[in-house]
Each structure stands twice: as C-alpha cells, then as structure tokens.
Amino acid sequence: MLPVSSAEQSSGTRQDSPKHFSTVVAASLVTGLEMFDLTVFGFFAVVIGEQFFPAKDPLTSLLWSVGTFGIGFFMRPLGALMIGAYADRKGRRAALTRTCWMMAVGTAALGLCPPFADIGVAAPLIVLAGRLLQGFAVGGDIGVAAAFVMETSPVSRRGYRVSWQLSSQGAAALMGATSGLLLTSMLPPAALSAWGWRIPFLVGLLIAPVGLYLRCRLPDATPHTRTTRSASGPVAELFRQHRATIALAMLMGQTIPVYVIVYYMPSYATRIMHMPARTGYLASALSALVLVVIPPLAGGLIDRLPRRKPLALTASACMICLIYPVFLIIGHATSTLAILCGVALISVMVALSAVTGTLLVLEAFPSRVRATGMAVSHALHVAVFGGTAQFIVTGLIKLTGNPMSAAWYVTLACVVNFCALVRFREQRSSADT
Template sequence: MFTPDLSTCDPPATNQEHPRQPLKTVVAASLVTGLEMFDFTVFGFFAAMIGDRFFPASDPMTSLLWAVGTFGVGFFMRPVGAMVIGTYADRVGRRAAMARTSWMMALGTATLALCPSFASIGVIAPLIIIAGRSLQGFAVGGDIGVAAAFVLEAGPASRRGYLVSWQLASQGAAALLGASLGLLITSTLSPAALASWGWRIPFVFGLLIAPVGLYVRLRLRDDAVFTNTARHARTPLTELYRDHRRTILLAMLMIMGQTVPVYAIVYFMPSYATRVMHMPVVTGFMASALSASLLVVIPPLAGRLMDRLGCRKPLALVASGCSALLVFPVFLMFSRATSVAPILCGVALFSVTMAFSAVAVTLLVLETLPVRVRASGMAVSHALSVALFGSTAQFIVTGLIKWTGDPLSAAWYVTPACCVSFCALVLFKERRVGP
C-alpha cells in the first residue's frame, strides 16, 4: 500500500506551470531511447545470420550459440555504463548524460554495420563485433535509467504513469521497427543476398540516431527539481549502497520478470522458429512484430490505469503472476505448433502481461528512489538485471534445447525466473518519494 515518506520527500515540482514542456520532453527522450534500443536489439533478430558470417562452424546451432553469446556481451557492459552515466546524470545533469549516450550508441552501431566478415579478415572480425556490442551496451546501460528519471520529473505526479509508459512504449516501437524491417528484408531479398549483405540494412538505418539524438536532446533542459537537489547530492553510488541496496536488489529481481521472457521469447523468436521449429523465417518475424505492436499499445493504457488507481503494486502483482502461470502453456503451444496461429497467440498473451508488469514495476522503483540518486538507481538496477538474466536468456534457452532436443525445455529457465520476480514484488514496499 502507498505510504508517503515525508522526511525524504522531494521539493515540489515547478515544471507544471508549462503544460507543453512534459510532452516535449517525453517525445524527445522516448524517440531517442527507441532508436537506441532498435540499434541494440536488432542484433538479436539477425543472430542466426550474424553467427554464420562472423562465427562460422560446421554445426549451425554452434554458430547460433556463438552469436547469441556475443549478443550477451553488450549486456555485461550495461552495468558499467549504468554506474558511470547514471552517476554523471545525478551529479551533472540528465540532458548532458543523454546527449553522450546518443553518439556512443551511433559509433557502436556503425562498427556493426561496416565490419567485414570472418571470410575477409579472419579472427579480427568477431573481435570488432564484440567491441561494437560492448560500446552499445555501455551507452544503453546508462540511457534507459537516466531517460526514465528525466521523463518522470518532467510532469505532474498525477500523470506519472502515462508519461513514463511512453518510455517503455518506445522500446516496444524499437522492437516493432526491427521486426518489421526483418520481415520486409527477408520477404524481398533472396537467401543469398540476405546472408551476404541484407542483414546489415537495419544497422545502417540505425545510424540515424547520431543526428536525431543529438539534435532533440541538446534542446532539452534539466528539470528544476533535479537542479536544486543536485547541488547537495552526495556520491550517488555510495548512497545507493548504504541506504537503498535492498531496493536495488528487489528491483533487479522484479525487472527480471519482464527481461527473461522478452529476450527468451520475443527477441529470440526468429531464430527459434527457423532453427528449432524449422518454420519459415517470416514466421518468427511475424511473431516478434505482433509482440512489439502490443508493447507499443499496451503501456500507455496501463499507465493511464495506474494514474487512476494510484497504487502500482496490486496491478504489478496480477500481471507478474499471470506471466509465471503462462510460461508452460505458451511453450507447449510453441512445441506443438504446426502453423503460425499458435505461435502468434502465445506471444500475444505474454506480451500483454509483460507490458502491464513493466510499467508498474518501473513506476514502483522510480518513485521509491529520491531525486539525487534516481537516475543512477534506476539505471543500475535495470542494467544489472538485464546483464545477469536477459543477456544469458537466449544462450541458456538455446543450450537447453540443444542438450535435450526438446523445444519445451526452454520453459525450464523462463518459469523459475518469473516466479522469483513475483516473490520479489511481494517483498517490495510501495513508497512514493517526491512531490
């Protein structure tokens, strides 16, 4: 239940005098976050093709394992980026931090788009790919938490759910754009052209983040609440460990409930459909596109609902519990599917519950942390959760399927993750700090 902590309340918001400013802030922050997530996650959609080009092996599943392992490398740089960029945002400014993540992400994406294949330059090629993924991970690790805190502080408390929900919807839009481009490319190019150069097209498109990101973010200004608080801020990471480590730990486990299903089901679906279920590649991209569409539409609806309800935790518990109960039925549908319909249905069910849960959990964590450590706290908890659980999801699921030969074995990892997340949510105390 919501219990206000008056001793640590933030100063009253001053930006409510400018009703257009929150909208401008949300559009600018969400647009660039969506582009950055597109650059980061499109690697997962084309993991099988990237594996063949940069990690050749006699067994296609071995190449895929190397590719999804490289996909995970970027995640392990996310906590480093969260600590460095999050601390910078809490001490210097949200806007300055977000501008820097834009050009770092663009550089990492350019590395992936232009890198020659293993056949051309040998072992140097996978090393370049790993370096590009590392830079992408560093940038995204800091940006998501900083941008979410920036959006939360941009408008009135009565609209926090709706405003923050667009940050999450932008991530769904990134997945939708990636899946749509994948569907278009795989439908129009021949298999030879797709494997040779077609997979690079989304990465070239993602380079738009450099001019767009810098332009829109440099025109923003930090909120007055942050500006006043930052003058008296202590070392954010020290304060997080001393005063908020229980909150960060529970937040990591709560976020795991959305991270593992997203990466083990939604983003992995193109590779799962082709390499495991032996279906046409277009089937996997259709499932990912449907899921991403729902992850765009549902978060704003969930945000409005939470603004009306006030309390975030009850809705988060319902959504998280439904996700845990759906895992085995959904994977059973996948393993017995003979057409695209069961796959689309299962992915849609998961996407709806994940969207509601993600909005509620994000609000719970952001509102619990005080302004002076909000950006670093959200960034660190999200990045650590994604690094530990999301980065390994595709690798573990692929390994389980290869080891057992049973497509249903993927649920052995997803189910416990959702159950642990639900238990962490039960233990988390809803407490709203701030105006």
C-alpha cells in the first residue's frame, strides 16, 4: 500500500464534502444518462430493424439495424478531437454542457421519428442522423468527464473516483436492459413494435434539463487546466508526442466483450439461439448490475495496490480463458441460472480490467492534453471495435452458421487486449505534469 501524504489526506477530506461529491455525480452520472440513450438502441435493435429497415429476411433487417447502431460510433473520433481539444483549451465545464444539448437532439430524432411505413426512406435517414449526432457528443464527453473526475481527486483516491464514471455506464446499461425486460413483459408484441420501444428514448430526453442543471454548477476549470495549456494546441501535441500511448490505449479497451455480452445478448438470445426474449434481457440486466457494483470496489482496490497493471493483466487473462466456456454454456444450458452465472463471471473480469485500464490511460497523458488524449483513444477504440462488434458477430454467425463464432471473435479481442497491456507503460505519479 502506498503511503498517503498529509496533503493528500487533506485533499481527500475536501473531496468528501457535499460540494465535491456533487462534481463527481455531475461528471459521472450524466455520462451514464447519455450512455442510456445509446444503449437503448442496442437493446431494441430487433424492433428498430423491423420499423425502419424492413426486409424479407429478419436477420438482414437486424444487420441493417445494428449497422446503423455501429455507424454512430464512427463519429466518436471526430467528436473526441473537437470536444476534447475544446475542453483542453477552454475548460471542462464548457465542453460538458455542450454535449448535453447535442445528445438531447440526437435522442429526440430517434424517439420521435415516424416508421418506414409512414415516411419511406426518410425514416432510416433521420435515424442515421440521430445516431451520428449521439456518437459525436459521447465521443468527446466520456474522455472529458473522466479527465475532470481524475483531476479533482487526490492521487490516493483516483481509482475510486474514476470508477464511478464506469459504474454510471453500467447503470445506463442496467436501465436499458430493465426497460427492455419490463416492456417485453408488460406489452403485447404488436404494441411493443408499434410504440412501446419509443418509451425509453423519450425518458432519455431527460438528459437536457438534468444534465444542464448539474453541469452548469461544475467549476469552470480544474486546478491543473487553469495554468497548463498546450502551446502548440492539444491535438498537435497529442499526435506528435503521444502516438504510441494512443495506439496501445486503443487496444486496451473492453468494448467488444461489453457490447457482445451486455448489449448484444438480447438479440443473440432471441434471433440466434431462439430463446425467450426474457432470457436475453435477464442476462444483460445481470451483467449491467455487475458493471454497476464492481467498479467502485475495483477502484478502491487499485488505490491500495503499489501497481495497477498486474490486476488488469490478471483480469484480461481470466477473460481469455472464460469466454469460450461461457458461450458453450449459453448454447447448451437447460436452465437460465447457468447462463446468468457465466455472464456474471465474465462481467466481473470486464469491470476489473476496465477500471484499471482507464486509470492507466488517464495517468499516461499530461493534463494539458489529457481530455483530448483520453477522448481520442477511447473514441477510436469504440469506433473500430465497439461500433462494429454487433455487426461482425451477426455477420460471422450468418456466414458460418455456427453461433460459437461469436466466442471466437470475443476471445481474439481479449488476446489483443492482453498483449497491449503487456506493452503499456504504467506512469503512476503524485505530480500532474
């Protein structure tokens, strides 16, 4: 356990005050609200495919739907560059308030758009535009919010504070899965397809009043960004001096396991394994619950470890060993309990690895380019791997006719993650350079 200086103890006391706790809530939980708007699309991909991308083959309709879901991720790098650089130049609060407005407009476009049967080809185009705007907003928001939380935390409490942003994203997934479970249980299929799927999107519009109320009360700048600005601009410095860090950080993310195990599971269970929709939503809800509970525990643990990297390596190695057996259980289990246990076990490993990896990346960038660096590396990772995960898995299953091809792809992603972690240089320091 690392020694904690009196200065850090004093800082920790200040951070535990209601005022500082509210800044963590504003930065972390509002990101969760934004992620809820995104994840609802993934959970209702089957219905959205039927409404906006009708086709004779249901799997083709699902492919178009998850493809549109993925396209929004390709706007994330652009959003990360522009919003992250803006945050490094003008301050975190200014950037975080703007993402609320953009997310609200994108969500309204999705939740209020008439179906293909009413307005024809304009319907999928409006849905596509809404996804692009959502992707742009979240691309910058996640990195800026993570940098803000880290910079307002003492070194001895960074892991715990940053973990709440990841926990909020798990809460968003849990809310999305729960809404799917409730709506499929309470509404007949015709009502769910006609209007029921829109309810979560309309609830997601709360991002505008709630998000703006919380974020307008954040401090205008963190202690570090008031005095440390990049002379050449954050984007130029980032790609001139930190290219290797960005490349490794891209490969260290847990997007593929998360998007396949959590968000794709309802579609996988119903369309691929022909299980009741309730089973898929239960698995997603349990996985999301694990991603809510485990991150703060993992964050508290890594704050007490002399090094963060070994924990991330252990969790990544465990995932490599567990993915294939868990998918075998999903394919051959006769009880829902066995499926839930397998999914929960993988989700624990994902949470441990994600919290540790996020803090490793944040500490690797100096504060003058941290928001841009974190946003860009995360957005590139999600665009390349997360945005394509559901589409590739669905395509592999259709091409091979083997549901286990999903496990092959996720296992390969975990191997890449492990190799990148091995190469990544841990730079834990009490100084913020």
